Amino acid sequence: MVSINIFRIIDANLNRACEGIRVVEDVARFIYCNREMASHLRGVRHSIRKSTDHLKGNLLISRDSIKDVGRVISRSNTLDKKESIDKIINANFKRAQEALRTVEEMLKLTDYNLSKEIEGERFKIYTLEKEYNRMKRSIPRGLYGITGEKFAGGRNNIECVREMIAGGIEVIQYREKEKPLREKIEEIKEIRKICRENNVFFIVNDHIDIALLVEADGVHVGQKDMHISDVRRLVGEDMIIGLSTHSPEQAKQAVLDGADYIGVGPIFPTTTKDTPSVGLEYLEFATKNIDIPFVAIGGIKLHNIGEISVRDPYSICLVSEIVGAEDIKATVERIKAAI
Numbered sequence: 591m592v593s594i595n596i597f598r599i600i601d602a603n604l605n606r607a608c609e610g611i612r613v614v615e616d617v618a619r620f621i622y623c624n625r626e627m628a629s630h631l632r633g634v635r636h637s638i639r640k641s642t643d644h645l646k647g648n649l650l651i652s653r654d655s656i657k658d659v660g661r662v663i664s665r666s667n668t669l670d671k672k673e674s675i676d677k678i679i680n681a682n683f684k685r686a687q688e689a690l691r692t693v694e695e696m697l698k699l700t701d702y703n704l705s706k707e708i709e710g711e712r713f714k715i716y717t718l719e720k721e722y723n724r725m726k727r728s729i730p731r732g733l734y735g736i737t738g739e740k741f742a743g744g745r746n747n748i749e750c751v752r753e754m755i756a757g758g759i760e761v762i763q764y765r766e767k768e769k770p771l772r773e774k775i776e777e778i779k780e781i782r783k784i785c786r787e788n789n790v791f792f793i794v795n796d797h798i799d800i801a802l803l804v805e806a807d808g809v810h811v812g813q814k815d816m817h818i819s820d821v822r823r824l825v826g827e828d829m830i831i832g833l834s835t836h837s838p839e840q841a842k843q844a845v846l847d848g849a850d851y852i853g854v855g856p857i858f859p860t861t862t863k864d865t866p867s868v869g870l871e872y873l874e875f876a877t878k879n880i881d882i883p884f885v886a887i888g889g890i891k892l893h894n895i896g897e898i899s900v901r902d903p904y905s906i907c908l909v910s911e912i913v914g915a916e917d918i919k920a921t922v923e924r925i926k927a928a929i
């Protein structure tokens with residue numbers, strides 16, 4: 591009786607684990623279109639089934655789902671209602687991990703080596719969960735705009751953002767060095783709202799606290815700002831962290847430190863920021879060697895954007911060329927057509 595019930599527990603939890611993995615696998619495949627992640631998850635699912643295949647007979651004999659008291663409990667409560675795809679992913683990773691832990695414990699009574707194998711699969715799921723979070727945290731490709739009121743010919747940041755969005759920009763970063771903090775916060779709140787309404791990705795430069803306050807999609811920091819690992823501790827697992835880099839060494843370090851994307855530049859000389867330009871070689875390095883999204887930035891104009899886009903960066907950022915344009919919307923449209 592006891593041993594049959596042990597197999598019943600193992601059977602239910604193997605199914606639970608594989609179902610949980612299947613859910614995240616399908617989201618990786620059909621929503622994030624990430625074939626690699628889907629295939630790793632599938633690999634773990636198959637390896638669990640394969641290593642427990644010889645138990646099939648015992649598992650089937652023990653199965654008795656009609657008598658399972660859990661079915662009634664599950665049908666009659668709404669605890670598993672979910673509001674977002676992220677919550678579904680999170681719950682299904684946990685479900686798979688907990689189920690494998692139960693299988694592992696039960697197998698300690700009957701097959702210690704197999705229990706250790708299942709433990710290995712559980713650890714793989716923990717690693718994949720971390721990678722999954724990283725995969726989710728990626729900025730949209732395309733044109734990345736940054737505010738810059740001093741170039742905007744009397745227009746304020748909010749007007750500029752509205753125009754950039756009308757032109758079809760994919761990402762907006764709020765960067766403002768000169769205003770009092772209180773004024774910046776009001777502006778950021780408004781821009782956050784506009785970006786959300788228009789489904790445009792929103793990043794706050796420098797201010798981790800304000801990024802958290804307005805629930806921005808991301809925060810951007812520089813080489814001399816707070817270290818990425820500390821920023822991550824503050825912002826949690828969902829917010830994107832971008833880091834400026836100016837050399838291959840900084841780019842490689844940024845990846846190791848867990849940046850979600852990097853700024854690569856200034857490629858050409860610029861008066862918007864007081865940093866020496868690094869040239870196109872660094873952009874070429876990034877294209878060939880950097881696996882996380884990266885944004886080419888610095889001195890990019892309509893007349894030289896071809897030199898950038900042929901090197902195939904993930905995204906391109908122009909500041910003064912966009913906010914300084916007489917017609918911001920039309921300029922964004924022309925840049926998008928050019929890239």
Ligand SMILES: Cc1ncc(COP(=O)(O)OP(=O)(O)O)c(N)n1
Nearest residue numbers: 795810811812813834853885887907
């Ligand atoms: C996309 C992007 N890349 C680089 C920067 C520059 O950031 P940082 O080095 O922190 O300098 P400031 O912008 O704060 O002057 C950026 N903001 N965005």
Ligand SMILES: Cc1ncsc1CCOP(=O)(O)O
Nearest residue numbers: 856860862888889908909910
């Ligand atoms: C913020 C920043 N970081 C590197 S270059 C730069 C400014 C780029 O501005 P512009 O597009 O006007 O040269």
Ligand SMILES: [Mg+2]
Nearest residue numbers: 796810811812
């Ligand atoms: Mg900064």
